Amino acid sequence: MQRFSKWLLARLGWRIEGQMPAADKFLVVVAPHTSNWDFVFGVLARSALALKINFLGKHQLFAFPLGYLFRAMGGFPVRRDKANNMVEQVAAYFTGLPRFVLAVTPEGTRSQVSRWKLGFYHIAAAAKVPYVLVGIDYPRKRFVIGEALHPSGDIRADLARIQAFYQQVQGRFPQVIPPLLGWKDQ
Numbered sequence: 001m002q003r004f005s006k007w008l009l010a011r012l013g014w015r016i017e018g019q020m021p022a023a024d025k026f027l028v029v030v031a032p033h034t035s036n037w038d039f040v041f042g043v044l045a046r047s048a049l050a051l052k053i054n055f056l057g058k059h060q061l062f063a064f065p066l067g068y069l070f071r072a073m074g075g076f077p078v079r080r081d082k083a084n085n086m087v088e089q090v091a092a093y094f095t096g097l098p099r100f101v102l103a104v105t106p107e108g109t110r111s112q113v114s115r116w117k118l119g120f121y122h123i124a125a126a127a128k129v130p131y132v133l134v135g136i137d138y139p140r141k142r143f144v145i146g147e148a149l150h151p152s153g154d155i156r157a158d159l160a161r162i163q164a165f166y167q168q169v170q171g172r173f174p175q176v177i178p179p180l181l182g183w184k185d186q
Contacts, residue, residue, distance in 0.1 A: 018145030034171030094127035135169030
């Protein structure tokens with residue numbers, strides 16, 4: 001499947017720049033998320049990299065009959081309509097499983113947002129795992145994989161670094177990446 005996925009991505013004009021870390025546990029932060037096609041190309045890229053990367057999805061996607069497919073692909077349903085200690089729940093997956101890699105989108109939706117959800121940062125800190133920034137760049141048809149980063153404790157410096165990384169990519173439907181500095185820590 002890896003060879004086929006590499007071939008198909010190349011045939012479609014896409015490439016992967018950079019490498020995922022050789023670690024058993026880390027968080028993958030994928031942005032910008034502006035289209036349903038992000039998931040399709042993301043699954044192809046995941047297969048081309050031969051990695052088992054889990055993902056979170058709104059619980060409605062996990063209803064019959066597609067629920068079986070999404071779970072088999074590594075999906076974990078989440079309820080976004082009520083507060084449910086998501087950071088603690090996801091951090092528990094990292095501590096309770098011998099190998100766990102999770103992809104999240106900080107926007108939390110495909111729509112334009114005024115601010116990103118910083119749960120990914122807090123999950124990485126609580127689980128004591130690195131996060132890897134991955135940018136989807138439609139104009140240049142590439143996935144850009146950054147280096148593995150650890151929350152430093154200086155959230156302002158870390159957010160500035162994250163903001164700088166995502167300035168190099170553009171989603172399928174170009175949207176301005178909201179400024180990360182100056183936000184209240186959530």
